[in-house]
Amino acid sequence: xxxxxxxxxxxxxxxxxxxxxxxxxxxxxxxxxxxxxxxxxxxxxxxxxxxxxxxxxxxxxxxxxxxxxxxxxxxxxxxxxxxxxxxxxxxxxxxxxxxxxxxxxxxxxxxxxxxxxxxxxxxxxxxxxxxxxxxxxxxxxxxxxxxxxxxxxxxxxxxxxx
Amino acid sequence: xxxxxxxxxxxxxxxxxxxxxxxxxxxxxxxxxxxxxxxxxxxxxxxxxxxxxxxxxxxxxxxxxxxxxxxxxxxxxxxxxxxxxxxxxxxxxxxxxxxxx
Amino acid sequence: xxxxxxxxxxxxxxxxxxxxxxxxxxxxxxxxxxxxxxxxxxxxxxxxxxxxxxxxxxxxxxxxxxxxxxxxxxxxxxxxxxxxxxxxxxxxxxxxxxxxxxxxxxxxxxxxxxxxxxxxxxxxxxxxxxxxxxxxxxxxxxxxxxxxxxxxxxxxxxxxxxxxxxxxxxxxxxxxxxxxxxxxxxxxxxxxxxxxxxxxxxxxxxxxxxxxxxxxxxxxxxxxxxxxxxxxxxxxxxxxxxxxxxxxxxxxxxxxxxxxxxxxxxxxxxxxxxxxxxxxxxxxxxxxxxxxxxxxxxxxxxxxxxxxxxxxxxxxxxxxxxxxxxxxxxxxxxxxxxxxxxxxxxxxxxxxxxxxxxxxxxxxxxxxxxxxxxxxxxxxxxxxxxxxxxxxxxxxxxxxxxxxxxxxxxxxxxxxxxxxxxxxxxxxxxxxxxxxxxxxxxxxxxxxxxxxxxxxxxxxxxxxxxxxxxxxxxxxxxxxxxxxxxxxxxxxxxxxxxxxxxxxxxxxxxxxxxxxxxxxxxxxxxxxxxxxxxxxxxxxxxxxxxxxxxxxxxxxxxxxxxxxxxxxxxxxxxxxxxxxxxxxxxxxxxxxxxxxxxxxxxxxxxxxxxxxxxxxxxxxxxxxxxxxxxxxxxxxxxxx
Numbered sequence: 001x002x003x004x005x006x007x008x009x010x011x012x013x014x015x016x017x018x019x020x021x022x023x024x025x026x027x028x029x030x031x032x033x034x035x036x037x038x039x040x041x042x043x044x045x046x047x048x049x050x051x052x053x054x055x056x057x058x059x060x061x062x063x064x065x066x067x068x069x070x071x072x073x074x075x076x077x078x079x080x081x082x083x084x085x086x087x088x089x090x091x092x093x094x095x096x097x098x099x100x101x102x103x104x105x106x107x108x109x110x111x112x113x114x115x116x117x118x119x120x121x122x123x124x125x126x127x128x129x130x131x132x133x134x135x136x137x138x139x140x141x142x143x144x145x146x147x148x149x150x151x152x153x154x155x156x157x158x159x160x161x162x
Numbered sequence: 163x164x165x166x167x168x169x170x171x172x173x174x175x176x177x178x179x180x181x182x183x184x185x186x187x188x189x190x191x192x193x194x195x196x197x198x199x200x201x202x203x204x205x206x207x208x209x210x211x212x213x214x215x216x217x218x219x220x221x222x223x224x225x226x227x228x229x230x231x232x233x234x235x236x237x238x239x240x241x242x243x244x245x246x247x248x249x250x251x252x253x254x255x256x257x258x259x260x261x262x263x
Numbered sequence: 264x265x266x267x268x269x270x271x272x273x274x275x276x277x278x279x280x281x282x283x284x285x286x287x288x289x290x291x292x293x294x295x296x297x298x299x300x301x302x303x304x305x306x307x308x309x310x311x312x313x314x315x316x317x318x319x320x321x322x323x324x325x326x327x328x329x330x331x332x333x334x335x336x337x338x339x340x341x342x343x344x345x346x347x348x349x350x351x352x353x354x355x356x357x358x359x360x361x362x363x364x365x366x367x368x369x370x371x372x373x374x375x376x377x378x379x380x381x382x383x384x385x386x387x388x389x390x391x392x393x394x395x396x397x398x399x400x401x402x403x404x405x406x407x408x409x410x411x412x413x414x415x416x417x418x419x420x421x422x423x424x425x426x427x428x429x430x431x432x433x434x435x436x437x438x439x440x441x442x443x444x445x446x447x448x449x450x451x452x453x454x455x456x457x458x459x460x461x462x463x464x465x466x467x468x469x470x471x472x473x474x475x476x477x478x479x480x481x482x483x484x485x486x487x488x489x490x491x492x493x494x495x496x497x498x499x500x501x502x503x504x505x506x507x508x509x510x511x512x513x514x515x516x517x518x519x520x521x522x523x524x525x526x527x528x529x530x531x532x533x534x535x536x537x538x539x540x541x542x543x544x545x546x547x548x549x550x551x552x553x554x555x556x557x558x559x560x561x562x563x564x565x566x567x568x569x570x571x572x573x574x575x576x577x578x579x580x581x582x583x584x585x586x587x588x589x590x591x592x593x594x595x596x597x598x599x600x601x602x603x604x605x606x607x608x609x610x611x612x613x614x615x616x617x618x619x620x621x622x623x624x625x626x627x628x629x630x631x632x633x634x635x636x637x638x639x640x641x642x643x644x645x646x647x648x649x650x651x652x653x654x655x656x657x658x659x660x661x662x663x664x665x666x667x668x669x670x671x672x673x674x675x676x677x678x679x680x681x682x683x684x685x686x687x688x689x690x691x692x693x694x695x696x697x698x699x700x701x702x703x704x705x706x707x708x709x710x711x712x713x714x715x716x717x718x719x720x721x722x723x724x725x726x727x728x729x730x731x732x733x734x735x736x737x738x739x740x741x742x743x744x745x746x747x748x749x750x751x752x753x754x755x756x757x758x759x760x761x762x763x764x765x766x767x768x769x770x771x772x773x774x775x776x777x778x779x780x781x782x783x784x785x786x787x788x789x790x791x792x793x794x795x796x797x798x799x800x801x802x803x804x805x806x807x808x809x810x811x812x813x814x815x816x817x818x819x820x821x822x823x824x825x826x827x828x829x830x831x832x833x834x835x836x837x838x839x840x841x842x843x844x845x846x847x848x849x850x851x852x853x854x855x856x857x858x859x860x861x862x863x864x865x866x867x868x869x870x871x872x873x874x875x876x877x878x879x880x881x882x883x884x885x886x887x888x889x890x891x892x893x894x895x896x897x898x899x900x901x902x903x
Contacts, residue, residue: 003165004164004165007165007169008165011169011173014173014177015173015176015177015180018177018180018181018200019180021180021184021193021196021197021200022180022181022183022184022187022188022193022197022200027190027192027193030193030196031196034196034199034200037177037200037203038203041203041206041207044170044173044207044210045207045210047165048170048210048211048213048214049214050210050213050214050222050225052222053206053210053222053225053226056226056229057206057229060229060232060233061199061203061229061232064233065199065232065233065236068236068237068240069192069195069196069199069236069240071240072192072195072240072243072244073192075244075247076191076192076243076244076247076253082190083188083189083190083193084188084189084190085187085188085189086187086188086189086255086256086882087256088186088187088882088883088886089187091186091886092182092183092186092187092882092886093183093187095182095186095886095889095890095893096179096180096182096183096186097179098893099178099179099182099889099892099893100175100176100178100179102893102896103175103178103179104172104175106896107168107171107172107175108168108172112167112168112215113216114166114167114215114216115215115216115217117217119214119217123219123222126219126222127219127222127223127226129219130219130220130222130223131223131226137223137227140227144227144230144231147230147231147234148230148233148234150234151233151234151235151237151238152237154237154238154241155237155238155240155241156241158238158241158242158244158245159241159244159245182889185882185885186882186885186886186889187882194882255880255881255882256880256882258879258880258881259878259879259880
């Protein structure tokens with residue numbers, strides 16, 4: 001029951017903060033709302049018993065990406081113009097609603113094969129096992145490392161002064 | 163009604179749609195990037211929910227990889243925005259028409 | 264083991280080609296002799312293996328040593344094999360080809376000395392020989408066609424060997440294009456046969472034809488198609504025009520083309536396909552008529568040619584006509600029921616291949632002899648020669664033997680094989696027999712005309728014609744092949760080639776002189792020699808006055824019946840350039856180009872309209888993506 005209440009609170013806050021991100025005209029506030037949204041999503045992970053991911057969410061999204069975006073806002077110095085909407089506001093709104101309706105229609109009408117039991121153990125060791133065991137995702141992990149390296153080098157090359 | 167898989171999926175869908183609106187409607191490139199992050203997070207919620215209610219850990223492993231890719235994407239995306247800002251002195255997406263020859 | 268050795272017969276020269284082309288010419292160009300030695304070693308290897316194969320075939324069951332096929336590729340139902348056969352026909356051919364080729368290569372060392380393209384020359388010669396050896400061993404039509412084109416390509420490369428000379432380049436082009444006409448018919452026939460029978464295998468085709476499964480119009484069309492390939496390759500009328508021009512190549516190349524490779528490929532093809540072609544009476548009659556007509560037609564042009572190599576070239580065309588006539592006559596005998604199947608199949612091949620065999624030796628000898636003459640005088644024009652008998656005794660002696668052999672004088676090689684053909688022609692195609700008889704007379708005449716003009720009388724070349732260092736006998740490397748060939752030109756007719764091929768075409772050594780036919784042909788031959796002696800040796804009759812009194816005919820002959828003019832002026836310029844090409848040009852300009860331009864216009868107009876959609880703005884594209892996704896989802900909902 002406590003979990004249900006937690007979910008409802010987190011869900012409402014996350015949707016509200018996400019809406020604030022796209023609706024507010026102030027860039028810094030948008031960024032801060034984004035951080036709030038990420039925080040609540042971490043909470044959602046916790047209600048889903050994904051403790052490791054909740055931690056990772058806080059560290060990566062809230063910590064790294066949030067700071068990153070605030071840096072970008074400062075560097076581009078376009079903040080005085082705020083965050084206006086473009087010509088496509090109404091079509092985008094229409095498409096967004098249509099998409100949402102379609103998705104909700106689809107997932108409500110699907111018969112999900114659900115197991116309701118709540119896992120009791122921590123997921124950390126299970127994830128580690130899934131990634132690093134012999135028939136796990138080691139190769140994907142290595143490739144992800146290479147991807148990160150490439151992204152870092154790419155970013156440096158892009159922003160370097162000629 | 164107890165909270166179940168559908169609740170998480172609907173939450174994921176709502177966040178995704180909000181992100182989609184942001185990507186399509188906002189003019190500031192940084193906000194567009196933020197909206198993309200919201201979309202990615204929404205997908206992650208769906209993944210974790212399936213992992214939880216389907217009792218398999220692979221979903222969470224995928225979320226980790228999505229986070230990695232998202233981090234890389236933000237790094238490169240922001241670098242691109244800054245590079246464009248340097249040459250165009252703006253991050254207004256309606257003033258970019260580089261994809262038109 | 265036998266298998267590998269048989270494959271090696273034609274793979275060795277290919278290997279030599281690759282070694283010269285890829286290693287020696289790029290990296291050892293300053294040591295040109297290496298390429299000559301490589302070629303000679305490879306072809307000597309082929310010769311040894313060929314002789315071994317000949318002996319082995321003789322001892323083998325049914326005279327078939329090997330007949331293997333490997334699958335090359337398979338596309339659906341279409342299966343293409345590569346395979347070789349080593350039977351008596353192939354064995355005779357490989358021995359002939361490799362012997363002549365080896366002697367020509369040795370001769371070439373002397374003849375081509377100092378030429379800038381020495382290595383290239385030997386590379387091409389290897390490829391040429393290898394292609395010909397592969398051609399005679401192939402056991403299915405498609406594989407054979409591969410080598411057939413290989414031979415055609417090499418002849419192009421070698422005729423145009425001195426490509427900086429415009430006449431050589433043009434002659435090479437002409438050889439390639441004219442033979443292409445015949446090859447096209449051949450290829451169509453091969454495909455046609457495959458469509459009708461589902462096989463490329465020569466043995467299977469023969470069985471089908473002899474059993475009557477393959478017959479009627481289908482067989483006739485296919486046989487004539489194959490014959491058209493042979494007409495092109497063997498320079499038979501009406502595709503003979505390339506062969507005299509092919510003299511632009513180096514003389515050893517001419518020798519090889521005329522004696523062992525290239526032109527004999529056509530005769531060989533008919534011999535190889537003989538059971539199939541002879542099963543169609545129409546086709547085999549065409550072969551006989553074309554052969555008989557070509558024999559006399561080409562000989563008549565040889566009467567007046569002044570270039571010694573051209574005389575020999577016309578003589579080759581004429582002799583190849585003989586071979587075709589021999590096969591055609593036997594085939595007509597078979598078609599009329601006069602000869603039983605088993606005997607006819609062996610006999611037709613035997614008479615033609617026996618003549619091909621002897622002809623290879625004396626024709627190679629004559630060409631190499633003419634090369635030796637030109638080595639001294641620097642020209643091929645007989646009007647600028649004369650009196651070389653004393654200066655070049657070896658060349659003279661061997662050339663004389665070759666001429667006598669070609670004229671069919673007893674007991675030299677040419678006599679025996681020619682008698683075989685005349686005998687069959689007399690039996691089954693009397694009209695063509697008398698044409699052939701007149702050809703015997705002409706042959707003797709033009710050969711001895713060449714002998715008297717070149718070697719007798721006084722030297723007419725003046726000083727400038729003689730390379731600037733005096734007339735001289737050719738070096739040993741040139742003389743030795745001549746002598747070896749001369750020996751063969753004498754004895755080749757005594758070898759039991761016919762028996763080996765399964766049919767008795769032999770007359771006993773003196774027994775031949777008891778038949779009236781032999782005497783008639785000998786009388787015709789001697790008459791030709793005597794007439795030549797009277798005109799060109801003794802000058803009892805003046806060649807000029809004869810030429811004048813026969814004015815129009817002389818012009819007709821010297822202009823080669825205006826066939827070249829007919830092809831080039833009338834057919835090419837009037838019909839093709841002014842007629843067909845104009846129509847094609849109009850179609851190209853209006854219909855083909857019109858279609859292309861129309862498509863381009865529609866595309867460009869469409870593009871002008873559609874580009875409005877391409878705003879270059881990311882978000883418009885993003886919106887379009889999601890509209891698309893929704894459309895797909897809606898579609899799925901609607902139809903599920």
